[in-house]
Amino acid sequence: MPDLTSRGERRREQLVAAAADILAEEGFAGVSHRTVATRAGVPLGSTTYYFDSLEDLARQALGRMGERFLTRARALLADFRSRPAPDGLEPLARLVVDMIGWSDDTPGLPLFYESYVQAGRNPGYAAAVREWNAGLVRLLPPAFEHTGRRLTPEDARLLLALCDGLLVTALAENTPDPAGSAARALAAALPRLRTG
Template structure:
């Protein structure tokens, strides 16, 4: 029997893990479900990952890096500070990036990091990257406050049962940015 050459298998498993996490949450994620979603033999899971925790770390690390890269690109594309404020407002209105999948994955990572200190390095790196992106246009204190505002408003807007108040979101971002 010849061994199948599949150099992208590990990446496919990580991608499938993110899909399973978005659909089932951390509590519903298992090697068996991820293997089925990745269309790989169950034995591939232990070949590529020491255990489920190793797989979750790889998946959340990839997610945080990719999402952080998108936010970094958003801030880097702003032509000036006013453009950065406009980009943040558009981001929070859902006009630029982010969808339900991103909401679920980010909250699953936050919850896991709140319960397991071993995952806090991933969230700390993500927050540091977000602040560094904001520091292109704002001083470190304002960047930290804007980062927290973006996270908090994003959660409120995503979980609110009524229509979002775009004017309040814009006013909040502009007020914080104006006091920098």
């Protein structure tokens, strides 16, 4: 990797940000040296100068996407906690789905879950997925505390897996409003978890 001056660091940052945008919009298939350089507005050779490989760039972009993901989840949680605790489980379930599901944009959900599949195929990507999942596991208990319920880290991990499964199933079955469908199913499942 080259020594990075402040100009070089800015260019590298431009490339990672551009690759993260493409990854979120088009998935891994859209990330190429040419598309990233074009999106970043830099010469094509920049991608090979600042990154060891396209995989290295994609790994950095996936980490950036995870940072954005957790920032969004934190903002949703802060908004939820700034209001009086809601009655019933439906608002809590919807919050959980919105925090975990990345986007209200249904076309974006399959691309989001593509990152899980790619991480399963490429151990270099798995660290980014583990990091954002760990961040979510830390964010879920405060949401439950706001409603007078308790959620252990172990149950938060289970809840994360359950929500991911509900969203993937809704997408695979081409269910209209997959986030709404997952939230309704999650609200029905919550009483079965230890969230007292």
